[in-house]
Amino acid sequence: GQQLNQSPQSMFIQEGEDVSMNCTSSSIFNTWLWYKQDPGEGPVLLIALYKAGELTSNGRLTAQFGITRKDSFLNISASIPSDVGIYFCAGLDQTGANNLFFGTGTRLTVIP
């Protein structure tokens, strides 16, 4: 089955720093999504990418859909304490039930 690997596994950064995280897949996806999950909550969609090479921003967040369709990255600029959480990439499998394959997650800690 599809495997999505995220790196780094965890990050500790100072408030105000920029953050970059990556996601690579063993399979091709036509849609990539980035989610953030806070403790005790479900994942919340941050950015959706629908086209290879696409670069999309949402406030301080920027994500890109890799040309090979097997990877994506997420950047967070000028981090703030509320950016703390676990970030998941997900590939959308549209061959059947439109289900999501999630990555292994990147845990972000922001030090004030």
Next chain:
Amino acid sequence: DAGVTQSPTHLIKTRGQHVTLRCSPISGHKSVSWYQQVLGQGPQFIFQYYEKEERGRGNFPDRFSARQFPNYSSELNVNALLLGDSALYLCASSPEGTLYSGYTFGSGTRLTVV
């Protein structure tokens, strides 16, 4: 507007027991999906239902079953619970079943099997 609501929020069960988890989608959403999230991992797809029909099933044993009701709410049932079934069970709803139009996740049900 209410988001995706799941009940109960937490429960503890004993090995071998049966459990039923419930999900109410966002009003107007006709598709419900279930995901299992084991501690330290990303969510893993279990089922998707649209208009009361199963549209997809992940790699889970037959002990896992689900159904969707005429009001689009859904139940996830797990029989003969194992310790490894301990996880956060997430429900996600979306407006359509055949076209991707975005999923909204609930806060989940935390199941602990002892």
